[in-house]
Amino acid sequence: MKIADVNELLDEEFEELFKNVVELFPKAAKTVVLQRPFDSLNELTVAFNNYLENLDVAEKIAVLQSHPDLAGKLLFENKLSVDSANEQAGAGLDKLTDEQKNQLVKLNAEYSEKFGFPFVICVRQNNKIERILEGLHQRLPNNREQEITNGINNVKKICQLRIENIVELD
Incomplete structure (x- = not known):
């Protein structure tokens, strides 16, 4: 279009x-x-x-809270939006080893407990589990204000890529 x-x-x-x-x-x-x-x-x-x-x-x-956990239960219950399911699968989050999944679940829980919303990262630009885990480790020490900013900046990246899936480049 x-x-x-x-x-x-x-x-x-x-x-x-x-x-x-x-x-x-x-x-x-x-x-x-x-x-x-x-x-x-x-x-x-x-x-x-x-x-x-x-x-x-x-x-x-509220925008950040609308995002699912990465490799969370919604992925494995096939309850993600089509966009999120495709993005997470594209990053291999549906094929993690048990160790990777456990580490991601643990870090996601720590992050959500600390900030009150899930960890949001543009998985299409960070499409390896190592980069996602590294992002979690780097961002966990931040304060809530920093993470609201980081999260919204990642939502913008996700949004742009989704728009580009709909509208042809000029």
Whole structure:
């Protein structure tokens, strides 16, 4: 789909098409649709980034809480969104050794307990378990404010890649 096609969609069609570019947070698409027309794919991406950046802290936390744990029970129960399932499988998180899975589950639990939301990382850009575990180890010592920022920055990366799956590059 080209950006011109995106601009021609009915609001409801836009909202349906982009409802999960921010994981399980369709409110983003409902807000961004009001900013059309977009001149480019980049402008569309910037609109979603600005939406995320301008949320208050409670809303940013809600966005982060909408993300599933990496290699968590939802993956193995086939209850992830299609996007998340594909991203986690693409990073091999559905094929971890027992040791890797146990380490990831332990670190995810520590992270969630400390910050109140799951560890969010763009697995398509960190597609090896070693890099994901390294990211967890590096970010666990941070404070909550730093992790809200890190998490939202990773949501932006995920969002951009998901938009690029929908809209052709200019």
